[in-house]
Amino acid sequence: MTVATPAGARLLLIDDDPELLHRLSVSLRASGYRVVTATSARHARARLGTRRFDLVLSDVHLPDGDGLALFEDIRRQHPALPVILLTARGSIPDAVEATSRGVAGYLTKPFDTQALLHHIGQTLRFTAPAAMAPPSGDAAWRAGIISRSMRMHTLLDEARLIAASDASVLIRGDSGTGKELLARAIHLASPRANAPFIAINCGAIPEPLLESELFGHVRGAFTGATSTHIGLIQAAHRGTLFLDEIGDMPPALQVKLLRVLQERAVRPVGATRATAVDLRILSATHHDLDAALAASQFREDLYYRINVVHLELPTLAERREDIPLLAEHFLRQLAQKYGKRLSGFAPDALETLASANWPGNVRQLQNVVEQVCALTTTALIPRTLVERALRIKPVDALGYAGAKQRFERNYLIQLLKLTAGNVSDAARLAERNRTEFYRLLQRHSLTPDLFRGDGPDIEP
Incomplete structure (x- = not known):
């Protein structure tokens, strides 16, 4: 039996035998995999810290540790990353222990290369079924999220796993980190992808209007209610409702939202009967909800309803390797918007972007790129224009220190x-x-x- 090779799947191969590393690398590359090698546990940890992998193949006996200890490190840092262990001194108890601890496979040397390839294919198909689909289809659910950072890819791996369930998710992160983008990605990766995705910012709408927007109202419910209005909760029926900045939701509406989550039914303002709804709730906040609970500003019962799964988005400063990638992505988009032929950023301009503080995160970066795109008169964006947009003094104005x-x-x-x-x-x-x-x-x-x-x- 042959197993399809996920196009371009990236493997980390760890062994202290150079000849084996070379032989396996050649075989794996010939089968369509991208291969990175390491000769020790320390070397492997450095690789894992700077790249994203789809599967790890590791010898059990390494010069600076054993494969099982490395596997435990990998499981803590990258819970969705499968690991296959290889050993020249295998035994049934060792294999039982390894698989009981969550190792995806355990092979004894010498092994048949075709058997190894078959095992790798099966593991990737089981642990990452989306990898078997064409690249464009696989990337569609998260197309709006531009990243090469390990931290973001680990987060996206978790989001992809969570999407298959109907569990409520609370997304935390500073303003501008992309909470709505992540919520939309979870929706697109879920069985509800073809149903509506309805987003509302709870902090941007006054309380009287927020109640009507969320729950709807019937004609005559209040002064000015000249017709029946379907609320966003009903509009999200069979789909996903995203409540951005839920920490700003007034206490009275928290009670009504809790009732919707408990009863799976919504009663519009002024109505005498409730209407059943089938939807998934995703929430987001930049507030510290634990502090809000302690201050009795947020209901504890609602908190546990919306926080079944918790995802934390990193700040842009915590994923600096993504800054050049994001800057070039925004520049391509904005060049088309402004009808300009732009070739990119000068190297020192990119360095300035990569070293900036970014308190406004990705949203601030997009605004800065839009400003330089609108003002540039050259195809290559210069550093001086970036510094002007960031409102920082030029390098020649720095103090001596x-x-x-x-x-x-x-x-x-x-x-x-x-x-x-x-x-x-x-x-x-x-x-x-x-x-x-x-x-x-x-x-x-x-x-x-x-x-x-x-x-x-x-x-x-």
Whole structure:
């Protein structure tokens, strides 16, 4: 039996035997997989911290630890990532223990390559069924979320799993992080995808209007109610209702919403009978609802109804690797809007974007890109225009200490890139000893592992 290969699935292969790594890499790449290799647990953790993988293949016996301990680390950091263990000294008790702890597979060396490929295909099909679909169809549910960061991809993996159920989800995150985008993605990945997705911002509508908007009203229910109005809860029947900034919902409406969730029925303002509704509730807030509970500003019973599953969106500063990707994405969109032929950002302009604070998160980045797109007179966006949009003083206006710190950090980054993360070589080029060089790296929060070269083992 053959199992279809998920197009472009990325595998992390961990073993301290270079010959085995090479042989397996060739076989896996020939089967359509993208392969990244590591020769130790430490090396593997560095890879996992900077890339997203669909499956991990690891030897049980590694020079700096064992595969089961590494598996436990992976399960804590990436709960949806399947792991297959390989060993030259396998036994039935070992295999039983490994599978009981959640390992996706356990193979004893020497193994048949075709059997391994079959096992990988089956594991990917079982743990990530969407990977078997064409790439465009697989990406459609989360097409609005642009990211390459590990933290976001782990979050999206969890969201995809949650979407299959009807559990209520509470999405937390600062303003501008994309809470509605994530809610919409969950809806599109769910069995309700073909039904309505109705979103309402509970903090943007006055309380009297919010009640009518949510629950609807009948004709004559109050002064000015000249006709019957279907509320958003009924409009979301068979679909998903997204309550943004639910922490701003007035206490009286919290009681009515709780009744809807308990009875699965809604009674419009002025009506004498309730109407059954079938819908899923997704909520979002940037408030600390735990503090609101302690201050009796949010109902505890409603909190537990909407917070069956909790997802936390990172700030843009916590996913800096996404900033260039997002900036280029917004630039393409806005260039079309303004009818301009733009080729991108100058390298120092991208560096300025990547190092900014971004208190307004992705929404602020989009606004900055729109401003530079509207004002630029050149195809390549210059750094000066980005600095103007960010309202920061140009680099030549930095104080001596600030300029020295920026130069020192950039210098260290260039050395690490040049030496592929080899600290000894970088320290020698800088004419410093290793201890002093490590102190410099620590001062600037730089990790050599992130610069270590991929070599021929990394996909082009």
